[in-house]
Amino acid sequence: EPEVTQTPSHQVTQMGQEVILRCVPISNHLYFYWYRQILGQKVEFLVSFYNNEISEKSEIFDDQFSVERPDGSNFTLKIRSTKLEDSAMYFCASSLGVNSPLHFGNGTRLTVT
């Protein structure tokens, strides 16, 4: 069964550094998402992406965050200047369309020191 893949599985970075989290969605899916889960808390929506543009974003997704689909397969989340509170598990997801289930990757654990 097709899967959403995320790299790296664990990223450690220093406060103030830029990080790029990478995702390869399922190939025929049209909607792409980033969610995050701070340790011990619920999964929170960050952003959705469709037709090469952001369709929705949460208040968490401020100017420090950006997403890009640089080619036909990758979907990236960039954090420009990481803060300690950005430490979390970041999940990428994709779906075939609206009303379709989201398929999640295994996540990237980001640790900001």
Next chain:
Amino acid sequence: AQSVTQPDIHITVSEGASLELRCNYSYGATPYLFWYVQSPGQGLQLLLKYFSGDTLVQGIKGFEAEFKRSQSSFNLRKPSVHWSDAAEYFCAVGATDTGNQFYFGTGTSLTVIP
């Protein structure tokens, strides 16, 4: 506003016992409801989904869930729990009027004892 409530933070059951995990939602339109499972260090795996039709839906790993509109609930059940079912379970509602954004509950941690 859309929201999902999972009243039980942690549940412990004996292997072979039945299981019910509660989920209540708040959503103005017809909800699209999902249950996901997260094993330690893993991603979120879809267990089952409800879009419309039969209110009792079957999922993978022997799980089922029943949509009750009158109670705004979508409880997850399994008749006989296996040790491998120990994990975190998340209920989610899909909000199709806001870019297919999913709202997750806070999760229920399931411990299975021999």
